[in-house]
Amino acid sequence: MPFDNPSKPIYSQDDWNVMQAAYNKAAATLVVKSSSEDTAKVIAETVMTAFNRGNRDVNSLAALAVIIAINSHPSVRGGEIDQQKRFA
Secondary structure (H helix, E strand, O other): OOOOOOOOOOOOHHHHHHHHHHHHHHHHHOOOOOOOOHHHHHHHHHHHHHHHOOOOOHHHHHHHHHHHHHHHOOOEEOOEEOHHHHOO
16 A cells, blocks of 8 residues: 655655655565555554554564454464465
8 A cells, every 4th residue: 555645745755765664674575466465455544543553663563464464364374364264
């Protein structure tokens, strides 16, 4: 899910870059293929929420997003999908 800076920016371009980098890292870890996936939405929401609370570290934001996404969707296992659910 790309983070685009709207015409009336609330965030600086550097802020958007940090959030995008964190999203990209978390999405790559979980092998998210589409921004419409539920996992992608959880990642984006988690990154933005943590950023709004003062977290500015890309690795920390990404790690938190991965943890929240895994806990939100038990079938997600760090890049692998539960094989029973996948082929069911």
